[in-house]
Amino acid sequence: MKIPLFILLACIINMPKSTAKNHDEVKHYNKQSYERQLTKLLTSLNEVTGVPGFSVAVVHKGKLVASVATGFSDIKSKLPAKPNTTFRLASVSKVIGATMLAELVINDQLNPDVSIRQYYPELNKKYHSITVRQLLSHTSGMPHYQIKDYDIYDAHFDTAVEAAKTLKDRDLLSRPGTEYLYSTHGYTLAGALYEKITKQPLTVSVENFITRWSGKETPAIENINDLHERSSRLYELSKMGGSEIVFGEKSYSVFGAGLYASASDLAFFGGEVLKKAKTQKPYQQLLFTPTTTQDGNPVTSRNFDVGFGWRIAKDLHGRKVYHHAGATPGARSMLAIYPEYDLSITFLSNSSWISSIDKFVFALAGLYIDSVKPETLTSTEYHINNNGKSLQGTASCQENECLLTDSTTDYSRWLNTFNVNKAAIKQWPVFFYSTEQGQRLLMVNKVGITEFDGKGNHFEVNTGKDQTYSIQLINQKLD
Structure with a gap:
């Protein structure tokens, strides 16, 4: 059979910028305005990337402040994606599993730093020196x-x-x-350890855990023989658009x-994780303290540290954020939580595609955190x-969206090398906003949404290797 390929994801590197506004002083969008901007951005992203369906939700201080979906959950039946459509989480599953294991640690049922042999003695001896913390931080040596x-x-x-036999x-x-x-198989073993300690199958434990924490129907374990009635179909990107693929076992x-x-x-x-971390300090210390290697160095990968399964980073404006992303055939996903703002944002899609997902999810969160206002232009x-x-x-332009023509610069040509199922983009959708700190521009492109901050109608972003891409607006006509 054909082995599914798990895509290595490209990142656009942007240098952090300082945040002038204190999180206690933030004034936020109203729900309708924020959802309108998210819908416009995601609809444009559907068109540019060819990904059939997206869904985004934002919870702030325990309340749902945005929930939108664009595109299709089933192309053949022309079923639109809806806010209650369910999607595969891919590796975002890892932070749910890690948080479940953290609960065992807090309840004194698990020591994360002793040999897993103590809980799973029948394992092959080559795994006996591994600890749970090492499994969750990808330092176990598991492939x-x-x-x-x-x-x-x-x-x-x-x-x-039973799955540990794999x-x-x-x-x-x-x-x-x-x-x-990085190792998914390490989490396979972590799941087996959870069952050994609790003496319950994950099919029972996951549901009970989610009920205790959020009281919601999902996240839940996917059963491809009994899919949720609102499950999105799975797609891969092709020259013909989104081509449906079968549900493989997870x-x-x-x-x-x-x-x-x-x-x-x-x-x-995500909001409940923030609540637990705020009200019970042991959760904060366990989940979000960077793990260290045996020689005392923080466990890092690219632009984040690794905690107890969660990634620890800063967004484009220097704000602390804990997150995890995922990619698998038929899905691309992310959960990000902002502890200083008590904000949780999720992004789900029904195709695996190369994307700088962390950067553009941070940008979507920033629209709300920074209370940005759309600037309406006519030309x-x-x-x-x-x-x-x-x-x-x-x-x-229409409202705050304009199309800028660029098919010749290095940056635009580079962007067009990704997700080549769609024709090369010559006109790039850009969205203009104002904030208390200045101006902001969001460019929709083949790998997501790139954020530019600016002043005096001049916008610039670092594209890597000491190169920049800048846009200067001249003689713009305001509506």
Whole structure:
């Protein structure tokens, strides 16, 4: 059979900017205005990327302040994606599993720093020196997907202990505790440990946990033989648009990739994690303290540290954020929570696509946190500069959206190398806003939504390798 390919995701690197506004002073969008802007941005993103369906939800201080969906959950039947549509979570499942294990630690049922042999003595001896903290921080030495995994997508496993057989006694890639090696199989083992400790299958434990924490219907374990009635279909991007693909098994790693949810239910879960971390300090310390290797160095990967399963980072404006993203055939997902703002945001989609998902989800959250206001334009002249190349033109606009023509700069040509199912983009949708700190521009593109901050109608972003892409608006006509 064909082995599914798990996509390595491209990141657009942006330098953090300082945040002038204190989180206690933030004035937020009203729900209708915020949802309108999210809908416009996501609809444009559907068109540019070819991804059939998106869903976004935002919970602030325990209340749902936005819940929107765009595109289709089922192209063939022309069923639109709705706010209650459920999507695969892919690796976002990992932070649900990690938080479940954290609850065992807080309740003195699990020591995260002792050998897992204490809880699972029948494991192969090569795994005995691993700890739960190492499994969740990807420092156990367990490998990620390998050629020998060709058969795990067809078999159904009723329990995580049974699914642990898929580990096939594979060798460790490094000595436990010495280096970061991302591994879904580590979470397969973590799920089996949870069952060993609680003496309950995850099919029971996950539902009970979500009921205790958020009281919502999802996240829940996906059963491809009994799909949720509101489940989105799965798609891959092709020249013909979104091509439907079959549901492969995810029961081989419930904690690693096996859950599904609606965007709003997942956002409420994120809100509950923030609540627990605020009211019970042991959760804050356990989940969001960077893990260290045996030599005392923080466990890091690219632009985040790794805690107890959760990623610890800062957004484009230097705000602290805990998050995790996921990609699997038929899904691209993210959950991000802002502890200083008591805000949780989720983004779900029904196709795997190369995207700088963290950057654009942070940008969507920033619309709310920074109380941005759309600036309505009827037309504008613009100058674009990138890596020694410059161009100019005139854009017609509707409300705060304009189309800027650029098919020649290095940045636009680079963006068009991704998700090539769609024709090369020549006209880029850009959305204009004002904030108390200045101006903001969001550009919709093949890998997501890029945020530019600006002043005096001049916007600039760092595109990497000491290069910038700048847009100057000239003689714009306001409505």
